[in-house]
Amino acid sequence: MHSHDPTYFLSSKRIGFRLWQKEDLPLALALWGDRQVTRLFYKEPLSQEQVSERLHLEIAGAATHHIQYWPIFRREDGAHLGCAGLRSASASRLEFGVHLRPQFWGQGYATEAGAAVIRYAFQNNLCDSLFAGHHPDNRASRNTLLKLGFLGSTATYYQPTGLLHPSYLLYKSKPPFTVRAARKEDGKALAIVHCHSIEATFRTSLPQYVEARSLEHCERSWQERLDVNTADTVVLCAGEQIVGFAGVGACPDSPPESRTGLLERIYIHPSAWGRGQGRILLDWCQNRLRAQGYTNLRLWVFEVNTRARDFYSQQGFRLEPERKADFQSPILSYSKCL
Numbered sequence: 001m002h003s004h005d006p007t008y009f010l011s012s013k014r015i016g017f018r019l020w021q022k023e024d025l026p027l028a029l030a031l032w033g034d035r036q037v038t039r040l041f042y043k044e045p046l047s048q049e050q051v052s053e054r055l056h057l058e059i060a061g062a063a064t065h066h067i068q069y070w071p072i073f074r075r076e077d078g079a080h081l082g083c084a085g086l087r088s089a090s091a092s093r094l095e096f097g098v099h100l101r102p103q104f105w106g107q108g109y110a111t112e113a114g115a116a117v118i119r120y121a122f123q124n125n126l127c128d129s130l131f132a133g134h135h136p137d138n139r140a141s142r143n144t145l146l147k148l149g150f151l152g153s154t155a156t157y158y159q160p161t162g163l164l165h166p167s168y169l170l171y172k173s174k175p176p177f178t179v180r181a182a183r184k185e186d187g188k189a190l191a192i193v194h195c196h197s198i199e200a201t202f203r204t205s206l207p208q209y210v211e212a213r214s215l216e217h218c219e220r221s222w223q224e225r226l227d228v229n230t231a232d233t234v235v236l237c238a239g240e241q242i243v244g245f246a247g248v249g250a251c252p253d254s255p256p257e258s259r260t261g262l263l264e265r266i267y268i269h270p271s272a273w274g275r276g277q278g279r280i281l282l283d284w285c286q287n288r289l290r291a292q293g294y295t296n297l298r299l300w301v302f303e304v305n306t307r308a309r310d311f312y313s314q315q316g317f318r319l320e321p322e323r324k325a326d327f328q329s330p331i332l333s334y335s336k337c338l
Contacts, residue, residue: 152189175239
């Protein structure tokens with residue numbers, strides 16, 4: 001089905017957007033009636049009646065809120081690509097989504113359409129932030145959202161699938177920072193911070209480490225960690241985006257009578273670097289360990305990570321003689337009194 005509608009209200013290089021119309025049921029059926037499209041956000045295939053109801057809801061959304069998941073078309077020939085757009089989420093937040101017909105997957109249309117929708121939403125002051133989510137198995141949607149600048153937030157329950165869906169936020173302006181205890185539902189978002197921070201830090205100096213710490217690896221690692229214990233991990237949030245974390249525990253390299261705790265990790269997403277939040281996370285870790293009776297603090301850091309080493313030195317840590325190695329790279333020990 002094609003549509004050579006010349007009155008697109010929004011366009012990108014390859015894509016045109018228009019409003020859904022009552023006559024568009026064949027287009028809606030080709031999109032939402034395709035189980036390949038809907039299998040990750042509806043438990044069961046949609047009937048023709050259900051697709052018709054969805055179409056009417058989109059039309060009503062445009063009439064009431066002036067937004068919808070707009071039908072999108074390839075400008076060069078009018079081919080119907082799918083839909084992309086917005087719907088209400090809260091007073092200052094809209095939900096963002098893109099649904100593509102299968103023959104157009106993997107060609108960059110989702111990212112291009114998504115970028116156009118984001119510009120439209122923020123340039124027209126439609127909201128302060130955008131929310132998005134996807135099925136846990138939908139890596140393509142995850143990757144698209146990350147390309148578009150979304151960052152993870154606490155996973156949310158999605159009734160149509162009965163699952164916790166990884167969730168994401170994108171803000172028009174930078175929101176304030178806060179810290180809180182980690183939750184089990186934070187695992188996917190923490191993995192994004194972990195993976196992206198490692199990549200930005202070690203891309204050239206330790207590429208084998210970057211390769212080993214893929215996003216999938218970080219997701220598995222965080223879920224295992226949070227299933228056991230959330231109390232010793234603190235989360236740094238920008239608004240409701242998760243942009244950093246730190247963790248503490250007992251130091252396995254020191255005897256119990258030394259009362260030495262371990263600063264296991266501090267990671268901040270590159271988008272939040274240089275804004276003084278490392279000190280906030282370190283303060284939380286030190287206070288946490290003091291409350292548990294520790295009087296000394298130890299950490300390990302790759303020798304090539306000069307940024308982290310400079311930070312710890314500025315915070316009163318001293319370099320210790322102990323060394324170890326991983327990924328064929330030296331790891332240094334630092335300590336301080338609490």
